[in-house]
Amino acid sequence: MIRNRLAGLGPPIVVGVAGLGLWEGVVWGFGIRKFLLPKPSSIIARLSENWPILRHAGWETGRIALSGLVVGIVAGIVLALVTTRFRTLNEGLTPLAVAVNATPIVALAPIFNAWFGITGTLSNQAVVVAIVFFPVFINTARGLTEVHPDELELMRSYASSEWTILREVRIPNAMPFFANALRVVAPLSVIAAIVAEYFGGPQDRIGNVITSNAGFAKYDVAWAAIAMASVIGLVLFAVALVVERVSMPWRFAGDEEITEELERERQT
Amino acid sequence: MSGYVESEAAVVIDGVDKVFNAGSLDEVTALSGIDLTIGAGEFVSLIGPSGCGKSTLLRLIGDLLTPSTGKVTVFGKPAHGARLDQDYGMVFQHAGLFDWRRVAANIELPLELRGWSRADRAARSAEMLDLVKLPDFGGHYPRQLSGGMQQRVSIARALSFQPKLLLMDEPFGALDEMTREHMQLELLRIWRETGTTVVFVTHSIPESTFLSSRVVVLSPRPGRINSIVDVDLGERTDDTREDPAFFAKATEVREALRADEVGA
Ligand SMILES: Nc1ncnc2c1ncn2[C@@H]1O[C@H](COP(=O)(O)OP(=O)(O)OP(=O)(O)O)[C@@H](O)[C@H]1O
Numbered sequence: 109m110i111r112n113r114l115a116g117l118g119p120p121i122v123v124g125v126a127g128l129g130l131w132e133g134v135v136w137g138f139g140i141r142k143f144l145l146p147k148p149s150s151i152i153a154r155l156s157e158n159w160p161i162l163r164h165a166g167w168e169t170g171r172i173a174l175s176g177l178v179v180g181i182v183a184g185i186v187l188a189l190v191t192t193r194f195r196t197l198n199e200g201l202t203p204l205a206v207a208v209n210a211t212p213i214v215a216l217a218p219i220f221n222a223w224f225g226i227t228g229t230l231s232n233q234a235v236v237v238a239i240v241f242f243p244v245f246i247n248t249a250r251g252l253t254e255v256h257p258d259e260l261e262l263m264r265s266y267a268s269s270e271w272t273i274l275r276e277v278r279i280p281n282a283m284p285f286f287a288n289a290l291r292v293v294a295p296l297s298v299i300a301a302i303v304a305e306y307f308g309g310p311q312d313r314i315g316n317v318i319t320s321n322a323g324f325a326k327y328d329v330a331w332a333a334i335a336m337a338s339v340i341g342l343v344l345f346a347v348a349l350v351v352e353r354v355s356m357p358w359r360f361a362g363d364e365e366i367t368e369e370l371e372r373e374r375q376t
Numbered sequence: 377m378s379g380y381v382e383s384e385a386a387v388v389i390d391g392v393d394k395v396f397n398a399g400s401l402d403e404v405t406a407l408s409g410i411d412l413t414i415g416a417g418e419f420v421s422l423i424g425p426s427g428c429g430k431s432t433l434l435r436l437i438g439d440l441l442t443p444s445t446g447k448v449t450v451f452g453k454p455a456h457g458a459r460l461d462q463d464y465g466m467v468f469q470h471a472g473l474f475d476w477r478r479v480a481a482n483i484e485l486p487l488e489l490r491g492w493s494r495a496d497r498a499a500r501s502a503e504m505l506d507l508v509k510l511p512d513f514g515g516h517y518p519r520q521l522s523g524g525m526q527q528r529v530s531i532a533r534a535l536s537f538q539p540k541l542l543l544m545d546e547p548f549g550a551l552d553e554m555t556r557e558h559m560q561l562e563l564l565r566i567w568r569e570t571g572t573t574v575v576f577v578t579h580s581i582p583e584s585t586f587l588s589s590r591v592v593v594l595s596p597r598p599g600r601i602n603s604i605v606d607v608d609l610g611e612r613t614d615d616t617r618e619d620p621a622f623f624a625k626a627t628e629v630r631e632a633l634r635a636d637e638v639g640a
């Protein structure tokens with residue numbers, strides 16, 4: 109099974125490397141100018157030249173993204189649990205949350221600077237939290253409430269309390285919904301952190317490295333910072349996938365066994 | 377099971393009406409004037425056209441719905457008390473297993489909620505898996521099983537705490553004919569072995585005739601008991617299905633069902 113999973117990584121790696129090769133070839137072959145699109149090789153060169161700055165920037169931005177992600181997730185889950193418990197709250201709050209989620213929350217970044225201070229990291233974190241919170245809340249609340257009626261009747265036939273139903277049915281039922289939200293918000297948290305950095309906060313972050321280098325026409329350094337940000341986004345996405353697998357073994361239990369056993373069953 | 381008297385009726389339904397959404401535009405009288413007594417150890421089928429209130433009647437017995445008028449008594453207590461005492465097991469048309477629990481853990485859920493020890497639960501679920509002929513599947517997740525296998529697990533779950541009453545709502549409705557007939561025989565075997573009372577909802581005339589000691593024929597809108605057909609075919613085997621006596625009974629049930637079509 110592990111071999112299958114590793115084999116699954118093969119094609120994207122091949123395509124990715126081929127894509128980079130094509131990029132390199134096209135930029136070189138057509139003589140595309142550096143400020144329009146630098147070659148991957150020169151981006152990698154800038155990355156290593158500016159490594160101390162970029163590592164620091166990536167670390168700081170990553171920390172903001174991760175901490176905002178964690179706070180947004182916890183807040184989303186807690187509010188989802190609370191609204192599930194109190195039906196009227198749910199009916200009032202959920203449509204509102206859906207509406208707010210449809211608005212461009214990053215647009216609030218400059219305003220958050222006024223609220224939480226323009227020099228500290230708090231306003232950047234607040235942007236990440238605001239971006240992460242809504243999808244997590246909305247999806248988790250749906251998962252907690254959209255339970256098959258038969259399953260609820262079954263629990264009632266066991267004379268279960270609401271608390272038991274929450275623990276045994278609603279929470280496990282909400283896990284796939286939560287996992288979907290997590291897969292969306294994990295990379296989104298990095299985007300939110302960088303956009304927030306465009307508008308304020310400390311000046312040594314990925315967002316600032318991108319804007320200042322682009323301002324000085326050092327596009328290849330800006331691209332190196334973007335590559336750094338992509339890596340952070342991918343790492344968080346990978347963490348989301350691992351969390352999904354570990355927390356929901358039932359969704360990934362060996363599919364290949366199924367057919368085999370159904371076959372055996374049919375023969376008896 | 378202490379305090380249980382053999383001669384006691386399992387279910388007494390006394391003058392029950394059920395009206396949904398009373399007073400609003402979508403008011404539905406699902407059941408009207410239902411009187412029915414089901415003896416302990418009986419196997420009773422409820423049959424009738426779609427929408428006549430079979431599921432509603434079953435849910436009233438299980439106290440998943442409350443009657444608009446009349447009362448439902450289960451093992452001498454109000455249905456509500458019987459539910460709180462977890463006196464019955466329920467099987468739905470849709471197997472309704474929890475995806476996140478392995479098969480054995482699904483069967484053990486009602487036992488877990490009753491605070492059984494891990495060892496006792498494991499012993500019982502193994503026993504139940506044998507009963508439904510799935511001894512090797514305790515460690516599987518439900519989605520790794522076929523529909524028929526899932527339904528058997530659902531029956532095992534309902535039987536795990538040895539309820540004196542089993543309420544089944546079209547449990548074999550989604551199965552193919554072969555599996556269905558096989559499951560019918562297994563259910564009858566389980567019924568004989570455990571001595572439980574079964575109330576079984578079905579659309580199928582042969583199924584109701586084959587399984588039950590009495591077939592309750594309901595008529596639609598509002599749902600009423602049209603007639604009750606006594607079926608005495610002795611111990612059922614696969615041969616029963618080809619027995620002229622079986623056909624005669626099935627015809628009797630069919631005519632009872634027709635009777636209310638004409639009347640309607
Ligand atoms: N929760 C509910 N709210 C409103 N009306 C309901 C509800 N449940 C059932 N009904 C109505 O009661 C009537 C009987 O429904 P019920 O589900 O008991 O029928 P049934 O005999 O089980 O039908 P089927 O064979 O199709 O399962 C139907 O007219 C249905 O619309």
Ligand SMILES: [Mg+2]
Pocket residue numbers: 430431432545
């Ligand atoms: Mg029904």
